[in-house]
Amino acid sequence: MSTWVPGADGSLFDVDNLPYGVFSRPGEEPRVGVRIGDFVVDLAPIAAAEMLDVHHVFQERSLNPLMAEGRQVRESVRRWVTGLLTDETERDLVEPSLLPLADLTMHLPVEVADYVDFYASLDHATNVGRIFRPDGEALLPNWRHLPVGYHGRAGTVVPSGTPVVRPRGQRPGPEGPTYGASRRLDIEAELGFVVGVGSTIGTPVSYDAFADHVFGVVGLNDWSARDIQAWEYVPLGPFLGKSFATSISHWVTPVEALSAAWVDLPGQEPEPLPYLGPGATQGLDIDVEVALNGEVVSRPPYRSMYWSPAQMLAHLTVNGASLRTGDLYGSGTISGPEPDQRGSFLEIGWGADGTFLEDGDEVVLRYTAPGTGGGRIALGQVIGRVEPART
């Protein structure tokens, strides 16, 4: 399909993409927009003019009310927006609300309810196991039976571009822990899945209800202080080594935009238990790029992930835990089998000192996927610059 919006056709943000975000203009309240090319469509006035029954959701300062409307509304809104941007006769209606992205401030797109982070890459889990337990089995016994995950801090999920202050805390040392700034500040290049429609406590969500509950996908950087984490994490898991910041992209790519990106998982052995849907093992063919200070240092392939997005959702709720609009779950670090496909500096430098982030370093995560029209689309990028620890 072709759009009348200048410069959008053939770009990574053409009409096959259409991610949602929350923007503001100087002196105005944040509200919902959709990206096309280098523009944002201000949806609220158009939806009001066209008397859409859900027009109020576009005036909100997060995507949560739109997401809570559910899959049918999500699909209808996408068809409506696609019509606006492809039909030349809509141009007079839309053009006054077509805002240059460069003039806007972008905000956290989602009011995050609960944040869960998984550990779904076989290569990442194997690498980390070899680095931390060189004499033991790289993978722990449970790893191939369930998507290992844990809860992170929802209140410190920040939008791309937010500076990341180097955390202080307890670092291990030969004579006991010392207090100070982390010396092993790292990233984890991940995908995040955003829940639109909640569920009832006590009732699991089946893997085949993935697209009924998940609204879309964000880029995600799970900043990690490896020294703090290594000392604190037994026996209850990562806490302060992660909770200082998790960055997500400004843009949420709806599930429909990724319909050409589904691929079979590389394979699961042993076959998962039935609730993990042995027949529902579709991964996503998304290319990730990790850039440090402008230089690409790694290209992790999301298609190499072991556990599927639908399996992670089914596992998260198998115990009856309910979902809420705004829940976010991360894939865990995306690492491929090759050395230039690793999604953390811990793995890139194989645990050596001197491979972690310095103050002033800037990390950019970029993501592209096959679009429905044969070209490629971009997911939102995730940018973060390291600021010195505060005294």
Add this chain to the structure above:
Amino acid sequence: MSTWVPGADGSLFDVDNLPYGVFSRPGEEPRVGVRIGDFVVDLAPIAAAEMLDVHHVFQERSLNPLMAEGRQVRESVRRWVTGLLTDETERDLVEPSLLPLADLTMHLPVEVADYVDFYASLDHATNVGRIFRPDGEALLPNWRHLPVGYHGRAGTVVPSGTPVVRPRGQRPGPEGPTYGASRRLDIEAELGFVVGVGSTIGTPVSYDAFADHVFGVVGLNDWSARDIQAWEYVPLGPFLGKSFATSISHWVTPVEALSAAWVDLPGQEPEPLPYLGPGATQGLDIDVEVALNGEVVSRPPYRSMYWSPAQMLAHLTVNGASLRTGDLYGSGTISGPEPDQRGSFLEIGWGADGTFLEDGDEVVLRYTAPGTGGGRIALGQVIGRVEPART
């Protein structure tokens, strides 16, 4: 001090107590009340009549707006309510808004932002270490250096009285994991601390700012499925073994009501790092009672806890993680040194089968503390009955 409210003087809910909760009457919206004896004071109409500038916070369906007003308002409101209930000349004003508790429905008092659970009892951590690692050191190396904690699921924090559905999931077995209902359903008797005033990302909260940020205390039952937990928890900590339900009391006891309950901690060796306030080591002298099907099975003493509430708060934020109104942190299981002071059935039965909860079992946690007037006050109790797993 003495109150004109019938039956309240000398009870566990006299004017030294005055906890806050959220109630509703049939057909009406939930709003904020304060408990006195067996009554709830409906604060919104009185505050409106007296033209309190914060009167709107009492019309809300959670305590969050009241809590966000901060310490000064919290103290002022308490003085105002105390005046209403002790001054006989206020009786005509208040009595129409004095509602019998038995006629009301109580709700979740707090909209929970992030939920963190600590592991602050030396006796509990030692017991669990001995049960799970009989041949190793009971305490892991970090335990005496920092309050170990992790994030739990905020979306499944439920009010006292909510039935708890037995969770399903992966249970370990000799031939690999099997799927089914947990066979080792347990409780953890805890205290919970509710944050009223948030903080800025990147800036730690000092231990001496505890009462500026923490609004009050709730009773908390961290329901735990020990079989699911034991299989899943390496290396990222508890997840589905906990996330199906966490119950809290209807009543939030404000920090001021506990001012006579502070006691020195039993002692910390080695001395904690300075950010954990070696000079700020005050615990709380709260008696806890665990009842199973009407029979008291344990009396854990909160004064035996190793880490203080202020130390847990300082640790939680030392890495720059921000607080939000509604954050909740649990103490971890309260266990004392004696066999009849253990706060989980895992410890009460020392890991044996047959000591865990059956369908239909009801657990009640009760808490009392010294009041400011020389008597005792009760914190809110936490009730939960186990329902069978859903198929």
